[in-house]
Amino acid sequence: MSASVARAGRRFTWRQPSILPGFAPSLTLTLVWLVFIVLAPLGVMLWFTAGLGWRGFFEVITRQRVLGDLRVSLTTAFLASFVNAGFGLLVAWVLARYEFPGRRLADALVDLPFALPTAVAGIALSTLYAPDGWIGSLLAPLGIQIAFQPAGIVVAMMFISLPFIVRTVQPVIEDLEVETEEAARLMGASALQIFMRISLPAILPSLLTGFALAFARCLGEYGSIIFIAGNKPMISEIVPLLIVAQLDQFDYQGATAIGTLMLAVSFVLLLTINLLQAWVRRRHGG
Amino acid sequence: MGVRNLLIGTALAFMALFLLLPLVIVFAQALSAGFGAYLTAITDPNVGDAIWLTLIIAVIVVPANLVFGVCASWCIARFKFAGRDLLITLIDLPFSISPVIAGLLEVLLFGLNGLFGAWLSAHNIQIIFALPGMVLATLFVTFPFVAREVIPLAQEQGNDEEEAAVTLGASGLQIFWRVSLPKIRWGLFYGVLLCNARAMGEFGAVSVVSGKVFGETDTLSLAVESLYESYEIQAAFACASLLAMLALVTLVLKAALEWWHRDEIHAVRHKKAA
Numbered sequence A: 001m002s003a004s005v006a007r008a009g010r011r012f013t014w015r016q017p018s019i020l021p022g023f024a025p026s027l028t029l030t031l032v033w034l035v036f037i038v039l040a041p042l043g044v045m046l047w048f049t050a051g052l053g054w055r056g057f058f059e060v061i062t063r064q065r066v067l068g069d070l071r072v073s074l075t076t077a078f079l080a081s082f083v084n085a086g087f088g089l090l091v092a093w094v095l096a097r098y099e100f101p102g103r104r105l106a107d108a109l110v111d112l113p114f115a116l117p118t119a120v121a122g123i124a125l126s127t128l129y130a131p132d133g134w135i136g137s138l139l140a141p142l143g144i145q146i147a148f149q150p151a152g153i154v155v156a157m158m159f160i161s162l163p164f165i166v167r168t169v170q171p172v173i174e175d176l177e178v179e180t181e182e183a184a185r186l187m188g189a190s191a192l193q194i195f196m197r198i199s200l201p202a203i204l205p206s207l208l209t210g211f212a213l214a215f216a217r218c219l220g221e222y223g224s225i226i227f228i229a230g231n232k233p234m235i236s237e238i239v240p241l242l243i244v245a246q247l248d249q250f251d252y253q254g255a256t257a258i259g260t261l262m263l264a265v266s267f268v269l270l271l272t273i274n275l276l277q278a279w280v281r282r283r284h285g286g
Numbered sequence B: 001m002g003v004r005n006l007l008i009g010t011a012l013a014f015m016a017l018f019l020l021l022p023l024v025i026v027f028a029q030a031l032s033a034g035f036g037a038y039l040t041a042i043t044d045p046n047v048g049d050a051i052w053l054t055l056i057i058a059v060i061v062v063p064a065n066l067v068f069g070v071c072a073s074w075c076i077a078r079f080k081f082a083g084r085d086l087l088i089t090l091i092d093l094p095f096s097i098s099p100v101i102a103g104l105l106e107v108l109l110f111g112l113n114g115l116f117g118a119w120l121s122a123h124n125i126q127i128i129f130a131l132p133g134m135v136l137a138t139l140f141v142t143f144p145f146v147a148r149e150v151i152p153l154a155q156e157q158g159n160d161e162e163e164a165a166v167t168l169g170a171s172g173l174q175i176f177w178r179v180s181l182p183k184i185r186w187g188l189f190y191g192v193l194l195c196n197a198r199a200m201g202e203f204g205a206v207s208v209v210s211g212k213v214f215g216e217t218d219t220l221s222l223a224v225e226s227l228y229e230s231y232e233i234q235a236a237f238a239c240a241s242l243l244a245m246l247a248l249v250t251l252v253l254k255a256a257l258e259w260w261h262r263d264e265i266h267a268v269r270h271k272k273a274a
Helices: A002-006 A023-061 A064-097 A103-109 A118-129 A136-142 A150-175 A178-186 A191-220 A239-248 A252-285 B002-030 B034-042 B045-078 B084-096 B099-110 B117-122 B131-142 B145-157 B160-167 B172-201 B204-209 B220-229 B233-260 B262-273
Strands: none
Touching: A023 A064, A023 A252, A023 B045, A023 B084, A023 B099, A023 B131, A064 A103, A064 A150, A064 A191, A064 A239, A064 A252, A064 B002, A103 B002, A103 B233, A118 A136, A118 A150, A118 B002, A118 B172, A118 B220, A118 B233, A150 A191, A150 B002, A150 B262, A178 A191, A191 A252, A191 B099, A239 A252, A239 B099, A239 B204, A252 B084, A252 B099, B002 B233, B034 B233, B045 B084, B045 B131, B045 B145, B045 B172, B045 B220, B045 B233, B084 B131, B084 B145, B099 B131, B099 B204, B131 B172, B131 B204, B145 B172, B145 B262, B160 B172, B172 B220, B172 B233, B204 B220, B220 B233, B233 B262
C-alpha cells in the first residue's frame, strides 16, 4: 500500500503507468469472459423482469406462496447463521488458540461442507435425521422431529454454512494480541471479563461478516436442503425450490420475477458484507 | 485448564455430530448391503455414463477457469487502475447468487421461450437439457474459484521480480512463463482443486438445465438424486460415496498444499482479514 501512496502522483489518470506488458489484452479477455458468462445472462434476466413491468413483478412477488416461502427462507437462514455464529466462533477459537491431538485433522474437516457435493450432504443429512435414522431415532422418543420439517432446513443450512464463519473469524483470533489479555489478567480480570471486554470486541466485526456470508449462502442453497426439507409450500419450502417449481410448470415469468427478487436480496447482502469487511479492515489494520 | 478442555470437547463434539457423522453415514449406507452390492451399484452402466458426463464437464470447465484466473490475476494484481475493486466484486458475484438462478439464467437465454430459443430450435441446436447448458451453468457457478485464489496471492507477492525481468530485457511471455507463473503456481493449483470439486459436485445449477435422464443427461450428483427419489437408497449412497471420496481427496490435497505453503497462505489470509 505504501508503494501506491508513493506513486500516486498522477491519480487523475485511470491507470498508473507500469513497465510491465500485457495490460490491455489481459483486461480485455477478463472483461469479455466476465460479460459473456456472468453479466450478460444476469442482464437478460433483468430485461425479462423489466418486460413484466412493475405491476407484473409485484403480482408475482406478492403471491401468497412466494411471501410464505420467503418467510421460510429468511427465518431458517437467520436461525442457522445465528446458531452457527456461536458454534463457529467456538470452533474457530479452539482451532486458533489450543494445541491438542487431532487439531490438524479437525481443522481440515471444517472445509468438508465446501468440498462435499450438496446432493451428497442432502441425502446424508436426510437419512441421519429421518425418524428412523441414527439421530432421528434418538430424538423421536422425545417428540422431536427434524427431517421433513423447517428444523431440517436449519440443520442442512448449518452444515453448509459453518466454514464461512470459522474461516472468517479464525485468522482474526490468530492475530489477537495475547499481551493485552495477559495484561488484563495481571490486573485481576476474570477469563470471562477478558473475553467479553477484550477478545470479543476485536472479533465482533469479523463474526458479523461471517454471519452475513453464511446467511447469504443459506438463502441461495438448494441441493443439501431439498432432501431434508418437507417442501410443503409456505411451511418448509425454500425460495430456490420455488423457482425450480415455477420452471417445472413452465411459468417463466414467475421464475424470473422471483429470481430477480433473490438477486436483489443478494446485492443488499453483498453490499452489507463489503461494508462490514471495510469495518474489519479499519478495526484490524489500524 | 478446565475451561480449555470443556471448550475443546464441545467444539469437537459439535464437529463430530455435524460434519463427521454425515460423512460416515454415506459410506455406511453405501456398504449396507455388502461390498458386492456396492460394486454392482457403482459399475452400473448408467452410473458409468454419469461419471463420464461429470468428467467431461470438469474437463471443459476447469481449464477455462484456469485461463481466466491467470488472465484476471495478471491485469488486476500487476496493474493499478480505476475500477479495479469493482472488477473484483463483479468476479466474486456468482458466489452470492443461488446456483438455481445460474440455471435459470441459461434457461432464459437458451430455453424454448428464451432469448435465443426460437433461433436455436430453428437451427436444431439444443443447449438446455443437454451438455452445453450444463457446462454454461457450471461455468457461471465456478467462475470466481481460480481467480479469487490467485489474485490476492499475486497482489501479496508484488511486482518486483517482474519489473526486474523487464529491465533485464525479458519479453512479456518470458516474464509470464519464467517469473510470474512459478510464483503463483500453488495458488493456481489450489484454485483448480476447489474449482474441480465444485464443477464435479455441482447440483442446483445443473439440475435446472439437465434433462435429468438417468444414463444420458445425469451427472453423478444428479444420479444420486435420481436413485434416491426412486428409493434405490443403497445405490444412491454408492454413487454419493464416489463424490464423498472426491471431497476427501480434495481436502487432503488442500491440507497438504496449505502445509507446504503455510507461510504464504498465512500472509494472504491475514492480509484479507486485516
